[in-house]
Structure formats: structure tokens, C-alpha cells
Amino acid sequence: MSTRALIVVDVQPTFCEGGELPVDGGNQVAADVAAYVAAHRDRYGIVVTTQDWHIDPGEHFSDDPDFVGSWPVHGVADSPNAQLHPALADLAADVAIRKGQYDHGYSGFDxxxxxGRSLDQVLREADVSAVDVVGLAESHCVKHTALDSVHSGFATTVLTDLTAPVSAEQGEQARAEMAAVGVTLTPSTP
Structure with missing residues (x-):
């Protein structure tokens, strides 16, 4: 029997209000994801979290970031703001993926x-055929994770009310890119 997975992307204080690279609505996304998982854990055979876990990501960090390919320092490995958001304390994820130690690490598949198992390996070992993706930020790591999920052959859905983009414009662009490759975009509630 095939399994559905939930991938919770980068719900970390570093990407929420008060963090180094905040997304407007990040703390609300964290609370909403926690509530969704608490209510719907039985829909998923496996729940996976991803975290930016930067050690030396090279040009990804910049003192003069362009906010396209370079960013302020964020998601530093072992720092408090790189941990999962406190709202997710009771999430009880099955697997934690850490990414971006020495590169940008936009996708959970990185x-x-x-x-040492990749996200692809984790999902295949669990006989996953479909994934739901939530988290931060919709325009970056959620988008890249969803695109890689489709390219890896998984039926992929982004739950649009459980994510937030860096900006409205970047969110629109990300949704267009995801829809173009077959990602289903739908709210978590009918």
C-alpha cells in the first residue's frame, strides 16, 4: 500500500518574525502547521521536517545580500533559531532532514x-507515492522542495494556507512555477 507523507519545510525561528530572515506571517504558519498536524496526523504514513542548517554555505551568506542568491546570515547550525519553531514541540516527526550545510540548500531533497539518507531515500523506504508540502518560505524552500518532489516522481500538493512567501509577488511567481510542473495548490481545509 502506498503512503502519503507530510513534509514540513523550514518552520524555524530564523524565518519567523524576530528571526534573522523573517517571513511576514511565519509565526502564524508555525502555529497553523502544528494545529493541522495535531488534527490530521492520521492522514500521513510519515511526517518529515526539514531545517536550514548552515555551517559554511559560501556565497549564500553575504554582508551585502541581494535577497535573490545571497542572504543575511540565518539558519546557523546548532543555533537556537535553527531549531524547529517552538510551536512544533509536539509534532513528533518521523524523520528530520537538515540541509544547506555547505551550499544554499533550498530544497529538502538537498x-x-x-x-545520511536523502529525503528521496526516506520517502522511497516508506513506500511514499504522494506528498503534501507546508512551511516556509513558499517562494523559496517550499517551492524548491515541491519542484524536486515532482521531478522525483511523487504526486505533490502544497497546502497553500500553511505557507507564506517572502513577498506577495514572489509568492505569485512561485505558485505559477509549481503549477506549471503539476504541483497541486490547495488549502488544507475544503
Whole structure:
């Protein structure tokens, strides 16, 4: 029997209000994701979290960021703001993927778990055929994770009310890119 997975992308204080690279609405997304998982955990065979976990990501960090390919320092490995958001304390994820140690790491598929498995390996070992993607930021890491999920052959849905973009314009562009490759965009509630 095939399995549906939930991928919770980068719901970390570093991307929420008060963090180094905040997304407007980030704290609300964290609370909403926590409430959604608490109410709907039974829909998923596996829940995976991803985290930016930067050690030395090279040009990804800049003192003079362009906010396209370079960014202020954020998601620093082992820092408090790189941990999962406190709202997710009771999430009980099955697998944690950390990404971007030495590169930009936009996609959850760029990272690995504590024993070195890629997200693709984790999903295939769990017999996953479909994934729902939520988290931060819609215009960047959610988008790249969803695009890579489709390219890896998984039926992919982004739950649009459980994410937030860096800006409205970038959110529109991300949704267009995702829809163009077959990502389903739908709210978490009918």
C-alpha cells in the first residue's frame, strides 16, 4: 500500500518574525502547521521536517545580500533559531532532514537525515507515492522542495494556507512555477 507523507519545510525561528530572515506571517504558519498536524496526523504514513542548517554555505551568506542568491546570515547550525519553531514541540516527526550545510540548500531533497539518507531515500523506504508540502518560505524552500518532489516522481500538493512567501509577488511567481510542473495548490481545509 502506498503512503502519503507530510513534509514540513523550514518552520524555524530564523524565518519567523524576530528571526534573522523573517517571513511576514511565519509565526502564524508555525502555529497553523502544528494545529493541522495535531488534527490530521492520521492522514500521513510519515511526517518529515526539514531545517536550514548552515555551517559554511559560501556565497549564500553575504554582508551585502541581494535577497535573490545571497542572504543575511540565518539558519546557523546548532543555533537556537535553527531549531524547529517552538510551536512544533509536539509534532513528533518521523524523520528530520537538515540541509544547506555547505551550499544554499533550498530544497529538502538537498539534505539528509541523521544517518545520511536523502529525503528521496526516506520517502522511497516508506513506500511514499504522494506528498503534501507546508512551511516556509513558499517562494523559496517550499517551492524548491515541491519542484524536486515532482521531478522525483511523487504526486505533490502544497497546502497553500500553511505557507507564506517572502513577498506577495514572489509568492505569485512561485505558485505559477509549481503549477506549471503539476504541483497541486490547495488549502488544507475544503
Amino acid at each position: 539534505g539528509e537525515d541523521a544517518v
